[in-house]
Amino acid sequence: MLNERSLAVHQDCSDCPIRHRAVCARCETDELQRLEEIKYYRRYEAGSHVIWSGDRMDFVGSVVSGIATLTQTMEDGRTQMVGLLLPSDFVGRPGRDTAAYDVVATTDIVMCCFRKKPFEDMMVRTPHIAQRLLEMTLDELDAAREWMLVLGRKTAREKIASLLSIIARRDATLNMRGTEGQIVFDLPLTREAMADYLGLTLETVSRQISALRKDGVIELEGKRHVTIPDMGRLMEEAGDDADGGLLI
Amino acid sequence: MLNERSLAVHQDCSDCPIRHRAVCARCETDELQRLEEIKYYRRYEAGSHVIWSGDRMDFVGSVVSGIATLTQTMEDGRTQMVGLLLPSDFVGRPGRDTAAYDVVATTDIVMCCFRKKPFEDMMVRTPHIAQRLLEMTLDELDAAREWMLVLGRKTAREKIASLLSIIARRDATLNMRGTEGQIVFDLPLTREAMADYLGLTLETVSRQISALRKDGVIELEGKRHVTIPDMGRLMEEAGDDADGGLLI
DNA sequence: CCTCGCTGTTGATCTGCGTCAATGTTTTCC
DNA sequence: GGAAAACATTGACGCAGATCAACAGCGAGG
CATH class of the missing domain: 1.10.10.10 (Winged helix-like DNA-binding domain superfamily/Winged helix DNA-binding domain)
Structure with missing residues (x-):
């Protein structure tokens, strides 16, 4: 999820919202370089599935432009959106290889992706990346919990x-x-x-x-x-x- | 939150569910030792507040025994629980110093705590800790999102x-x-x-x-x-x- | 022992939101 | 331009769950 805090970090990296420049600002330049080398872009049309729940996820990445949703569906078709992905929001989960949710493009979107394995390798070598991801994940957790109040009591x-x-x-x-x-x-x-x-x-x-x-x-x-x-x-x-x- | 996966890791560290032994299994012994040195225990009675939302948080830690809840309250008193803390669950947020939720002991509980600053310092020096925390936080995020489906659609x-x-x-x-x-x-x-x-x-x-x-x-x-x-x-x-x- | 407070159960009634249905508006595509 | 599809609005009605209220069980403390 996006919030004021993560966005502030995002300002200096408008072309590729994985925010790895911000992540790596304190890292050695060659780590940053390596991250640049393994990244690539994907384009999805409005209405198309970026990821199907249960599918193998071979990449992580983030939204560059456009809007996507994170949804769960019960067998009988009841649907709950559990996240709204805006530019700079991160998708995917280092350390797990099947997707837990459907990710659907609401508008045409562009994603900046990294193949999961090289990204995970980089995480091990570059501690700041794990710390930055932890920070982002904690923000998302807060957002999800705020939303639980909305869903449960409002x-x-x-x-x-x-x-x-x-x-x-x-x-x-x-x-x-x-x-x-x-x-x-x-x-x-x-x-x-x-x-x-x-x-x-x-x-x-x-x-x-x-x-x-x-x-x-x-x-x-x-x-x-x-x-x-x-x-x-x-x-x-x-x-x-x-x-x-x-x-x- | 606790789940089968995190619990499996927890097995080898039953006395102190911060799971730092598991976290540090791959680290140098002296890092593990340092973690041991800064930990301490706290006891809370059933019904008492462990943390008040908005208060300064000077420690992180985890539940050793007993049960606590994580709740949000609106001005008019409507309350939503956003998490259930069982033995081995982690509390607190490295990198943020005010608490976002009330933590209330449901039964008598014992917490294993670390002062936040030394813990954060250790995180910087010991990459595996950040990675382990990331993993735990992602599990919690999944749990929160599953719960959003329960709240919104069931x-x-x-x-x-x-x-x-x-x-x-x-x-x-x-x-x-x-x-x-x-x-x-x-x-x-x-x-x-x-x-x-x-x-x-x-x-x-x-x-x-x-x-x-x-x-x-x-x-x-x-x-x-x-x-x-x-x-x-x-x-x-x-x-x-x-x-x-x-x-x- | 009795009383008080806390927890839980059950009933009666009310109401916010879901369901079903009709219709309007905008976009797409021939 | 016209037809069809997608998106949105509005109304009528019903029901799941909230609200209000009475009461039962049980442990604590005088």
């Missing part, structure tokens, strides 16, 4: 407000804007994808978005273009205290 | 069955028993704590447990002593395919 309206507030802040951070004044962004998800993230149905998502619009918490132009006139108000609606907030 | 009955199935398997693993034949264990949680874990009310928890008992999925002696006559049946009720299953 109302539909609060869930929608939480999601909007996360996307708004993320978007503001990505584009180097603050969260002062009004915030404008495009929703990167369909109503159904939002429902899968929030543990709701798409109808409920639609209804609650309409309600928030009617109440002036958000403004909508078309289906996806959102304006948040007052971020504080939105966060109140989300049930968050105004400054703490979600890390996702 | 019915009350399935939630209860999921929780029982996790506790049953955990208990079986801790006591070195298999999950063949019938499984017997004591619930380590009150109905309220179970509700907080599952995103339900305690009344619903109580009702669903009664229903599962009436249907022969579980047997109850008193309030806490549970017998699972058929683990496969329970996992069906949980909505899991019979072998995959939760990692928590």
Whole structure:
């Protein structure tokens, strides 16, 4: 997951969000060089599977551009999104070789990949990489736990407000804007994808978005273009205290 | 979180579940020795707070005996448990110094602690520690994501069955028993704590447990002593395919 | 022994969200 | 331009689980 903290590190590595430049800033140059040598890029179309749950994973990598989702599905088709992958987010798990989740491209995406074996070898030789990955994984764990509160205890309206507030802040951070004044962004998800993230149905998502619009918490132009006139108000609606907030 | 995999590693270090012996099996003896030197133990009574969310954390460590919970609370009092800490589970976060969650002792517990600074120093000098922590954190992340599916998409009955199935398997693993034949264990949680874990009310928890008992999925002696006559049946009720299953 | 507090159970009722269904809007593709 | 498909909105209705309430069991402490 992306958050303000990891993003700050990401700034100096805009072309390849694995953030290995940041990771290796303290390493010897030849380690950095070796990392450069084993990397390659992959492109996926909107709607296509990047990874199927249960499949063998022979690479790790990160999103360069576009948006992907991490989802779990039960046998009867019930689906829960467990992560939203934005540019710079890491995918894959050193030390495990089957994927636990489906990764689906929501938009066209570009991934920066490393074959798993060489990457793992590099991890052993370059301690900072393991430390950096640990830091990133702990951030993701925090985000997942924050989301457990959303899923377990919030109302539909609060869930929608939480999601909007996360996307708004993320978007503001990505584009180097603050969260002062009004915030404008495009929703990167369909109503159904939002429902899968929030543990709701798409109808409920639609209804609650309409309600928030009617109440002036958000403004909508078309289906996806959102304006948040007052971020504080939105966060109140989300049930968050105004400054703490979600890390996702 | 504990799972079969981390527990296997834990076997050779029963007195101090930080698992540093396992962590350091490949390290020089003097690193292991140094880790021994900075460790100390703490004892907490049932019901007491080990850590308050937002407080400064000056140590990391792990549970030696007893059970603790990791919870988040909203301003209006709604509570969500985001983790269950059993013997050998790790607490704390190298690289961050305020706690994000409340840690509460459910039973009397003993923790094995390391002051954070020396532990972090050791991490820098001993790459295997960071790698081992990364592995453990990734396991926890998987568990958190599995739990997101439970919270977001399962019915009350399935939630209860999921929780029982996790506790049953955990208990079986801790006591070195298999999950063949019938499984017997004591619930380590009150109905309220179970509700907080599952995103339900305690009344619903109580009702669903009664229903599962009436249907022969579980047997109850008193309030806490549970017998699972058929683990496969329970996992069906949980909505899991019979072998995959939760990692928590 | 009795009382108090804590935990758990069960019933009655209410309500938020899911389900089913109809319809509108936008995009795609011939 | 028109048809079809994908995405979104809105309404009517039902139900799973929340809420409110009463009560039972049990250990602790006077």
